[in-house]
Amino acid sequence: MTHAVVTGAQGFVGQALVKRLLADGLNGARVTKLTLMDLRFDAPPEDDRIAQIGGSIADPATRARAYATPVDAVFHLASVPGGAAEKNYALGRAINLDATLGLLEDLRGQPRAPRFVFASTVAVYGEQLPEVVDETTLPAPALTYGAHKLIGEALVADASRLGWIEGCSLRLPGVVARPGDGAGMMSAFMSQLFWKLAAGEPLTVPVSPDGRAWWISVGACVDNLLHAASVAPECFDARRSYQMPVLHLSVSEVVDALAARFGADRKTLVTYAPEPLIQKLFASYPPLLTPRAEALGLVHDGSVERLVTRALSGN
Numbered sequence: 001m002t003h004a005v006v007t008g009a010q011g012f013v014g015q016a017l018v019k020r021l022l023a024d025g026l027n028g029a030r031v032t033k034l035t036l037m038d039l040r041f042d043a044p045p046e047d048d049r050i051a052q053i054g055g056s057i058a059d060p061a062t063r064a065r066a067y068a069t070p071v072d073a074v075f076h077l078a079s080v081p082g083g084a085a086e087k088n089y090a091l092g093r094a095i096n097l098d099a100t101l102g103l104l105e106d107l108r109g110q111p112r113a114p115r116f117v118f119a120s121t122v123a124v125y126g127e128q129l130p131e132v133v134d135e136t137t138l139p140a141p142a143l144t145y146g147a148h149k150l151i152g153e154a155l156v157a158d159a160s161r162l163g164w165i166e167g168c169s170l171r172l173p174g175v176v177a178r179p180g181d182g183a184g185m186m187s188a189f190m191s192q193l194f195w196k197l198a199a200g201e202p203l204t205v206p207v208s209p210d211g212r213a214w215w216i217s218v219g220a221c222v223d224n225l226l227h228a229a230s231v232a233p234e235c236f237d238a239r240r241s242y243q244m245p246v247l248h249l250s251v252s253e254v255v256d257a258l259a260a261r262f263g264a265d266r267k268t269l270v271t272y273a274p275e276p277l278i279q280k281l282f283a284s285y286p287p288l289l290t291p292r293a294e295a296l297g298l299v300h301d302g303s304v305e306r307l308v309t310r311a312l313s314g315n
Helices: 012-024 060-066 082-087 089-109 144-161 188-199 218-228 251-262 264-269 276-282 291-296 304-313
Strands: 003-007 033-038 050-054 073-076 115-121 166-172 203-205 212-217 241-243 247-250 270-272
Touching: 003 012, 012 033, 012 218, 033 060, 050 060, 060 089, 073 089, 082 089, 082 144, 089 115, 089 144, 115 144, 115 218, 144 166, 144 241, 166 218, 188 203, 188 251, 188 264, 188 276, 188 304, 212 218, 212 251, 212 304, 218 304, 241 291, 247 251, 247 304, 251 264, 251 304, 264 270
Parallel strands: 003 033, 003 073, 033 050, 073 115, 115 166, 166 241, 203 270
Antiparallel strands: 212 247
């Protein structure tokens, strides 16, 4: 029996990961039980291997239900994102920090140390980035969200040292193409580019055409999460934390790729109206070098064309 647990299973990345676990299994083995955790679920499961647990991961009783059957792997994706965590410190701490520690500590009684894949974030680097970011760049979180995620990385490494888990943390960039209008998300334009231009609809982009960001499709992101769950433990170093590789692209390069796919007229649908804060936070990224992560087998999309294909297909 192979039992995997996914927190934040109703989220954008979580739903894509669940589909892949059901279809492809885990490390070559069919997943026979898949426990999904989130605050609530939109509909009952369509696969009898799925167990849905609604409720907060900050609740020990909720976590105990998820771990009642011996666990082979945990994918910890649930979080209170940056802006919301900044507005509500208590909630951010309860989910992003305290619940992460709880999920780790509660695995101490498992028959064998399960694999634990923790979704960290590029927010650990902060706002003052050097001309090139690489795997020696020191984190300097500018938000409580990033600080708690960085602490989470340390907790995963320590729990691995203690033998509770075989853990790995992956720092995720913005993942595309998130469905919906992205209401309230300053980075929503990154996903809206794909959906609006594919549909032939106009949109206003709050950054300049030469603004550069770190891009990865949800399909490539899930590839990396699953790969991290299959890497031989001896391949991890003591930090057990890796930056997910990305494509470093300008907004105009993404628009050009979409126009090549759907028609040259798509370029005329885009209006650029840069907003200084959004430009600074989401379109002023330097190159990102990740040879250590790539040596472990982590990947980006490979090309802007493949980014477009995978972002729109969701796999």
